[in-house]
Amino acid sequence: MAAIALERVAKHWGATRAVDDVSFDVRAGTFTVLLGPSGCGKSTTLRLIAGLEAVSAGRVRIGGVDVTEAPPSKRSIAMVFQSYALFPHLSVAENILFGLKVRKVPAPERERRLKRVAELLGLDKLLARKPAQLSGGQQQRVALGRAIIAEHPVCLMDEPLSNLDAQLRHDMRREIRALQQQLGITMVYVTHDQTEAMSMADQVVLLREGRVEQDAAPAALYARPATAFAARFIGTPPMNLVRLADGARGAVIRGTDSPVVAPGAGEGLLLGVRPEAVLIDPAGVPAAVAAVEYLGADSIVACTVGEAPFIVRAPGKLELGAGARIGLAWPREAQHFFRAADGRRVDSTAAAAIAA
């Protein structure tokens, strides 16, 4: 069952289309990430689900009920804000209990739930403190506690980890994911960080300029990006995209004569290959090394193929100087083709392998 359903939702401010014709479903008990670069409309989409902004068009359903016109408090949702939005003059316990007091939950019930949430999040010893006396990570936990104590089926999170340092972010990522699975919450999580999306999500909705670019599981997003944008956004370093040209016997990378990467015409197509799929092979596509970056487990080799830059991720340490001539090869199933005009994926079934 879809816990949340957006049907052709739009939000316009004057001529600005922050969110434009967005539709997706979120299944109950799953973790969905709204991913995209800044300004893509992901936070606005979350605020439309929360009811903090009114939609310009479309319908929003939560738990099968149309809540398009309902105020935030009638949507049975909890939310964690990027700034945490903790009340600075209230103690940790009062912050967590704020919503229960508003809804006049009886005191014994409040105490019971507070105890459980404090234990769950390790806040037992901090309950009397004010937010200013907490570290960033602890404040984040309090915000999380305020969201889960409501025991609402849906929890919305707006870039909750963006104010934390890298180590803490890594720990919190796991913890939030574990909490979501343990409590069976339907989570909608906004981030611009593809690592967060890939590691936490059951489903990723990739947004670009207010529209859904691709809506898929992380593995599918990586394996079969629907557009050139999705291909470049997921993965580090990003996928290589090079223009193809018509060769004598098939499509070749622009600026090279051989080998043929696919049968048929190449003009107007982009070839995409992930850096980690590329092997160094003298029989492959000729390339010139521009720079080598050694990262420990692997090396990032920046090359030029034809006239386009091309990144290779090779295991171990490579003894290659700038200007060295090498050959690059990749398996045929690692090739992705996109139309240069609109970036849409095209499945070139006749794509020929060029090596190995």
Next chain:
Amino acid sequence: MSRFSVHIHGWLLLLPAAVLLVAFTHFPAAATLYHSFFSTPKPGRSAVYVGLDNYRAMFDDPVFWQSLANNVWFALGTIPASIGLALLMAVLVNRKLAGRGFLRLAYFTPTILPMIAVANIWLFFYTPQYGLLEQLTGLLGLPSHNWLGSRDTALACVIVVTIWKEAGFFMIFYLAALQGIAPSLAEAAAIEGASRWYFFRRVTWPLLAPTTLFVLVNAVINSFRLVDHIIVMTRGGPDNVTSLLLFYIYEVGFKFWDLAYAAALTMVLLAILAALAIGQFVFLERRVHYQ
């Protein structure tokens, strides 16, 4: 640089401010205290030391007691009302509404106007027979009333003018404080289902406490300090019902030229203000949350 010249340097830097403070604040205060223990010098008879005589005379002076009582009522009438009104106006113009800038300016205008001008405008409002207030009550068929000339209404009329004058000024502080409260707090409360009143009571008002303390201290001082409108509108009358403490000091000092007695009265006023200011900071500070 030697230790000695460092000290010279420091004192020289302090000098301009210190000279101003001593010349216009500390020396006059000390001189006033000194003069309050002497009799008023008259032609042919210089001042003599009289000890606490001036303070004893004050104790038996019914006009002093009435001025003090008037001042207490004036403070009680102006302080809560002007602070409440300021908060209400600030909340109103902090919202998104058409003509917000114009409204803010309109609320702030009384602060820009000199008190003398304000008092003259209101004098016209209160004028018997043809004043604005009389014309309005006349339209409703109510009997004519001399607002400033009646013992029952004169102090209330002066209080209203003061509230009108003060509220806009305090509003600016509240407006600045309201804009310092993150909008996400209101959104977090909205998601929890808190009503606007609940949010105001539990979040906005406590977060405004430092501002309220600041405004309160100012309002208390102003309630003992503002006398311009008394001089223009009522001159303490009728029958001393609008005579405030500072106005009475002015009368004693510069109308009756009893400088020694005026000095004694001034010391009492200073003591009252100091006690109030210290009291407010000491007792309220503990209950105020600073971010």
